[in-house]
Amino acid sequence: MGGVLRAEPLWVEAFTGLRMDRFAELVRVVREREGNGPGGGRPWCLPLPDRVLLVAVHYRTNLTMRQFAPLFGISCATVCRIIQRLRPLLALEPAPRPVADIDRLWIVDGTLIPVRDRSLAASSRNYRFSANVQIIIDADSRLVIASARPAPGNKADAHVWRESDLPAASAGTTVIADGAYLGTGLIVPHRKRAGRPLLRGQEEDNAEHRRVRARAEHTFARMKNWKILRDCRQKGNGLHHAVQAVATMHNLAQTG
Known part of the structure; x- marks a missing residue:
């Protein structure tokens, strides 16, 4: 069964709160952090932009994994694996800190x-x-x-x-x-x-x-x-990863 959501401007802007250029920057960050994983393993059923979109929409809407499965045309288990794999890679990068700026x-x-x-x-x-x-x-x-x-x-x-x-x-x-x-x-x-x-x-x-x-x-x-x-x-580090990822997306939206 095919999914509905894809990393296209209509869906990205409606479901993540990010403009397409800001979302592309988020995908770039995840890719540079080896979001595609080491080569040689079983390939993902979704391209990286769609997987990043899934995690971003998950944080934006807080839908359950069972609800996400038909939206992306994948199984609940695959939704879980994608979220578990990518959520640490959306961690906050510290904003640029000025040097010797006492007025900051x-x-x-x-x-x-x-x-x-x-x-x-x-x-x-x-x-x-x-x-x-x-x-x-x-x-x-x-x-x-x-x-x-x-x-x-x-x-x-x-x-x-x-x-x-x-x-x-x-x-x-x-x-x-x-x-x-x-x-x-x-x-x-x-x-x-x-x-x-x-x-x-x-x-x-x-x-x-x-x-x-x-x-x-x-x-x-x-x-x-x-x-x-x-x-x-979410359990364990889930909340910490969520706060970090939301802070990253908030910063991207602010600088857009």
Whole structure:
């Protein structure tokens, strides 16, 4: 049985949120990471662009593998193999980092992503079993710089930050965060204390801080257009790979 979806402009733009030239760049990245695999084995039943489209649509729509099989004219097992093979190859490449630019500003923020894998998730304040995912974005370009491995959703943001590799990735760069990151060395808002109201200058600082920090929240909102980040059914490294792949596609869409 033949499939419906193919790596053509109509389907790519409708189902991935990427223009065809940006999707072609995604295929190039996967090909350079040996997405076709070593020679000599059994050939794939779909060309590489169609396989990349399958993974991208999987992340965009969060359809099940049983639903994907007739769309691409392949078996459920083949859908599973394609996703397992390609999802690590869509990992985020760090955005270009300027050298000795002291005015560069990065923002870190976290969000809760519902996930079915109970070994990764925990009952969280969104009343679901979720994982805490943190990313760093560039305040000017809105590109995702790095993402941390998911942590149980009941862990505090500051704790997840300290245990992740994000502090090393942001060394030497000015990073701002919200009040949940107090005590981490990041730039956070001035705290209100009982009986000690904030000064006018501190209120103004906090207002500017909120205005800039909102860019990270907007980035998370755009990333969650890929519905895999609204309810992740994958186990093990599946959520981490999904966040990395979505960050890659978000960056491609932003630079397009």
